[in-house]
Amino acid sequence: MKNGTPTDLVIAPEVEAIVEDRSLLSSPRPTVDRERLQHHLREVLKLLHVKMDDENIVDTPRRWAESLVTMTSGYDYTDVKKLTTLFRKACSTTDEQCQNLVVIGGTYKTLCAHHILPFFGHFIVGYIPERMIIGASKIPRIVEVHMRRLQSQEHLAHDVADTIEQILEPRGIAVWMGGVHMCMVMRGVEQESSFMETNVLRGEFREDEKTRDEFMSIVNRRGQRG
Numbered sequence: 001m002k003n004g005t006p007t008d009l010v011i012a013p014e015v016e017a018i019v020e021d022r023s024l025l026s027s028p029r030p031t032v033d034r035e036r037l038q039h040h041l042r043e044v045l046k047l048l049h050v051k052m053d054d055e056n057i058v059d060t061p062r063r064w065a066e067s068l069v070t071m072t073s074g075y076d077y078t079d080v081k082k083l084t085t086l087f088r089k090a091c092s093t094t095d096e097q098c099q100n101l102v103v104i105g106g107t108y109k110t111l112c113a114h115h116i117l118p119f120f121g122h123f124i125v126g127y128i129p130e131r132m133i134i135g136a137s138k139i140p141r142i143v144e145v146h147m148r149r150l151q152s153q154e155h156l157a158h159d160v161a162d163t164i165e166q167i168l169e170p171r172g173i174a175v176w177m178g179g180v181h182m183c184m185v186m187r188g189v190e191q192e193s194s195f196m197e198t199n200v201l202r203g204e205f206r207e208d209e210k211t212r213d214e215f216m217s218i219v220n221r222r223g224q225r226g
Contacts, residue, residue, distance in 0.1 A: 029069055029076060037065045071111055074148035084166045087142065091132040091167065101211070102127050103218055104139040112183050113150040119196075121179030123157075124222060126215045127164060128171040128204050139164070153179055153198050161200040172204030172211060176219045 042052070042061040050057060077083060109120035125139050146159040161175045177198045184194040204211045 029073060031076065032069050034065055034069065037068070038062050041065055041068075071148055072150065074145050077145050080163070080166060083145065083163060087134065087138055087163075087167045088132070090138045091134045093131060094129045094133050100129070101214060102129065102133060103215070104136050105222060106140040106143065108143050108147045108156070108177070108179070110147040110149070110151045110156060112181060113152055113155075115183040115187070116150065117182040117186065119153065119179045119181040119183070121177060121195075122222070123160070123178075124176045124215075124219050125160065125164065126172075126174040126205070126218070127168060128211070130169055130171050132168050134164075134168060142167075153177055153181075153196055157198045157200045161202060165202065170203065172206070172208075173200075173202045174205040174212075174215045175200040176215075 038061045041064050045057070045061065046052060052058065103124060103126045105122060105124040107121070108123050109118060111117065112119050123143055125143075142163050143156075143160055146156055146163070151159075157175045157177045161173050164170070164175075165173050175198075179196055181194060181196060184196075185192055201212060201215075205215055206212070
């Protein structure tokens with residue numbers, strides 16, 4: 001075992017590439033029957049009375065299929081044990097006395113599980129190490145794995161927290177997400193200024209008010225800059 005990583009679990013090279021600078025989450029997925037997918041999407045457009053001979057629409061089923069294949073590529077990486085093992089390879093051990101708050105932020109974009117419409121925004125992840133820390137670029141990769149599935153913002157935040165908790169076993173983990181949901185902008189209440197925030201607080205972030213306040217002050221400062 002190295003850095004908490006079992007050596008007897010074989011990880012396919014294409015899965016290992018998730019932690020590299022290049023992403024395979026948008027690469028061809030041989031498990032998806034593209035021709036069948038395009039056929040059904042073409043039928044959907046016909047049922048909506050879309051004129052399929054329009055020059056702007058002729059190739060739409062193929063483009064639509066390819067975009068859906070890319071935006072749902074996270075379903076190829078649902079084995080929690082393999083993901084945990086994979087990302088632990090990008091971890092390093094830390095001083096047992098280290099209690100520094102590690103904060104990493106970025107952006108996400110995904111598809112709403114209810115209406116298959118986009119929602120997108122910013123995330124901020126904070127954790128307090130127990131024994132391991134992970135490379136700063138790997139947190140956005142973990143978010144990417146989960147965002148490339150049909151999602152709700154609440155589930156996305158919990159999925160990210162669950163994965164990081166499995167990998168690092170930290171003293172505390174906090175995930176904040178703020179996003180704009182096109183299902184609220186383009187349909188339903190049709191509010192262009194709608195915005196949703198989600199917090200997941202575990203361990204010391206939930207139990208210790210000072211730690212929680214420190215994290216939320218970072219969230220608030222970032223929000224003001226945005």
